[in-house]
Amino acid sequence: MAMDMPTWCGACDERTRRFNLGDLERRCPDCHPYWAFGHHSIDPSRAPAGRAEQEQATRWLVYELVSLRTLPMTELRRRTSAFFDCGWTPQDIVHALDFDPDGSAFRSVPSTSDPPELTRRAVLNMLSSWCDEGGKPLASPTQLAAARRRKTRSRQQATRSVLAEIDARQVNPDGAVVSGAREVARKAAARAKQLKLEGRQRESSALCAALAEQQAQESKVQQALRRLDKAKFGVVASSGPAEQTQAGHLGTPRSNQAAA
Structure with missing residues (x-):
């Protein structure tokens, strides 16, 4: 590796100083370089000022991004010094190595098995996408977020000023009569x-x-x-005598019929 590491404890991975837990990794509490390089005094969300702080920020990047450990510290600091001078934070550098300015993720990122030259070119290409045509770094994600917050606060302040001005206006007791609001309300109610x-x-x-x-x-x-x-009763009444006559004929003795 391009940087000196503390004495290896023998329990973790000698290269990464981490414990492999399958899908996750855990830093070794005995030999990780966080305390060795003074990272406790670094705030990753603050832009480093001066050479000493930039060197500490570079070491923090090497510790956080294992794939950068194949690069010499001088090379990585030379690539990131222009960004730090423009107010970039170490967290902004990490974001720039993962995403394009439009928010899309890079299709290819350096790996720990890549040679130093390939890693150097990959870092150069990823950081170059965050520069303008003249090679000057663009506004960092932190600076863009701060600008959006300032813009939002300015709009909120303008809204509060307008509302305060409206609240401060004196109420005219005869305003409803002058404006005809009462008459309009009366007509609307009617x-x-x-x-x-x-x-x-x-x-x-x-x-x-x-x-x-x-x-x-x-x-x-x-x-x-x-x-x-009515129709039903009429049919029954008209059919009653006829049925009786027919029944009488049927009941006449056969001898009487023969005598006749």
Whole structure:
């Protein structure tokens, strides 16, 4: 490796100083280089100022990104010093090595098995995407987020100022009379009352019409039933004597018929 590591404890991985837990990794608490290189005094969310802080920030990057450990410290610091001078933080560098400025992830990232030259070119290409045509670093993700927060606060402050100005206006006791608001409200209330009354009248008329139609239908049904009853009784009355005469003829003795 391009940097000196503390004495290996023998329990963790000698190269990464981490414990392999399958899908996860855990730093070795006995021999990880976090304390050895003074990383406890580094705030990754703050831009390093000066050569000493930039060197510590570079070591922090090497510790956090294992794939960068094949690069010499001088090479990595030379690639990141321009970004640190423009106010970039170590966390911004980590973001720049993972994503494009448009937010899309890189299709290829360096690996621990890559040779130093391939890693150097990959880091150069990824950091170059965050530079303008003149090679100057663009605004970092932290700076962009801070700009958005400032813009949001300015809009909120403008809104609060407008609302405070409205609240500070003196209320004219005769304003409603002058503006005609009371007259408009009175007419609106009368109109609403009239509309409510008309609606109730329409509803009552509709109910009365439905009731009258139902009664007429029931009357038609009753008349039809009465006609059917009359027709039935008439048929029975007319067929009664004929049936009796026929029964008498059928009941005449055969001797009488022969005598006749």
